C-alpha cells in the first residue's frame with residue numbers, strides 16, 4: 001500500500017530530488033512507532049470445539065492508506081498548507097498547468113510540488129527549472145500515489161507554514177480515484193482533445209473531485225469538443241464541481257483560478 | 268491495476284488480526300464490497316492468488332457480499348438503484364442525490380484458527 005510499510009508490491013517505489021540518483025530509497029516513515037490500530041473492534045470468541053474463532057472487524061480495506069491521509073491532513077492543517085491533488089489522463093496538461101501557476105504566482109505564494117510518475121524524473125525537472133522545491137515519486141508498477149508516499153515526500157520537502165502543496169498524481173483516471181492523499185482539493189483535468197463524455201466514462205474520479213479544469217481551450221476552434229456538454233455530464237456525477245476553462249499554454253482563463261485560490265487558501 | 272493494492276490491503280489487515288489473535292491462519296474471510304466502491308470484482312479475483320500467496324490468507328475461502336449502490340432523491344423522497352455515480356433520480360432527473368450505500372469496501376469478518 002505505501003512505500004515503506006513492507007508490502008511487496010511497493011519494493012520499487014523511489015523518492016528523489018532533481019539531480020539525485022533515482023536509486024535513492026524512500027525515506028522510511030516511522031513504522032517502528034506503534035502502528036496497530038486498536039480502535040473498536042471486538043474479538044468475538046466463538047468457542048467451537050475445533051478452536052476456530054470469528055473476528056468481527058468491519059475494517060475499511062484502505063484503512064492503512066486513510067491513516068496516512070489523516071496524518072498528512074493534520075500536518076497540512078497545523079502548518080496552514082493548502083494542498084491539491086491533480087489527476088488526469090496522461091497528456092491532459094497537469095504539468096503545464098502547474099508550470100503556468102508557478103510562473104505566475106511564485107512571488108506571491110510559497111509553492112511545493114510532489115510529482116508522481118511510474119518511471120521518469122521529467123516532470124520534476126520541469127518544475128525544478130522554475131526554482132520551486134520539488135520531489136519526484138516514482139511508483140514503478142504502481143499506478144497511483146498513496147497516502148504513505150506523500151508522507152515520505154512531504155518529509156523530504158519540509159514545507160514552510162502557509163505554503164501551497166501541489167501533488168501531480170500518476171496520469172490515469174481510474175486508480176488514483178480511491179486513494180486519499182490528505183489533500184484539501186482534488187483537481188481533475190480534462191482537455192479538449194479528449195472525448196467530452198469522459199465524466200461518464202470515469203465517474204469515480206469526477207465524483208471525488210472538487211474542481212474540474214477544462215484545459216486546451218485554445219484548440220476548441222479546431223475540434224468537436226463541446227464544453228457545455230462536458231459540464232452537463234460532469235454535473236450528473238457531481239453537481240458541486242467548480243469549473244475553470246483554461247489554456248495552460250496560452251494563459252487564457254488562468255486568472256479566474258488564481259482568484260479562487262487566493263480566496264480559498266488557508267492563510 | 269489498483270485491485271492489487273486492494274488485495275494487499277486485505278492481506279495486511281488479515282496478517283495484523285491473525286497476529287493479534289495469536290492464531291495461525293485464516294479459514295474464511297467476509298468482504299463487503301459496494302458497486303460504487305471502484306473495485307472491479309473480476310480484477311480482484313485475478314490478482315487474489317498472487318496477493319495471498321504465502322500469507323495467512325493462502326487457501327482461505329473468500330466470501331464477497333456485494334452491496335448494491337443506492338441513491339436518494341430529496342425532492343421525490345425516493346430511493347433508486349445506482350450502477351455508477353452518473354445515475355440520477357429516474358423520476359425528476361434532479362442532479363442532487365444522497366448516496367445511501369454502495370461505497371463500502373471493508374473486511375467484515377475473519378474466521379481464524
Ligand SMILES: Nc1nc2c(ncn2[C@@H]2O[C@H](COP(=O)(O)OP(=O)(O)O)[C@@H](O)[C@H]2O)c(=O)[nH]1
Pocket residue numbers: 088089090091092093094095096097171215216217218219246247248249250
Ligand atoms: N494547445 C495546448 N496544448 C497544451 C495545453 N496544455 C498542455 N498542452 C500540451 O499537452 C502536452 C502534455 O502536457 P503535460 O503538461 O505534459 O501533460 P500531463 O501528462 O498531464 O502532465 C504537452 O505537449 C503540452 O504542451 C494547452 O492549454 N493548449
Ligand SMILES: [Mg+2]
Pocket residue numbers: 094095096123168
Ligand atoms: Mg505530467
Ligand SMILES: [Zn+2]
Pocket residue numbers: 005031035064
Ligand atoms: Zn504502516
Ligand SMILES: [Zn+2]
Pocket residue numbers: 002003004005029064068148
Ligand atoms: Zn504506511
Ligand SMILES: [Zn+2]
Pocket residue numbers: 143144174175268269270
Ligand atoms: Zn491501476
Ligand SMILES: [Zn+2]
Pocket residue numbers: 340341342343344356357358359360361
Ligand atoms: Zn427525484
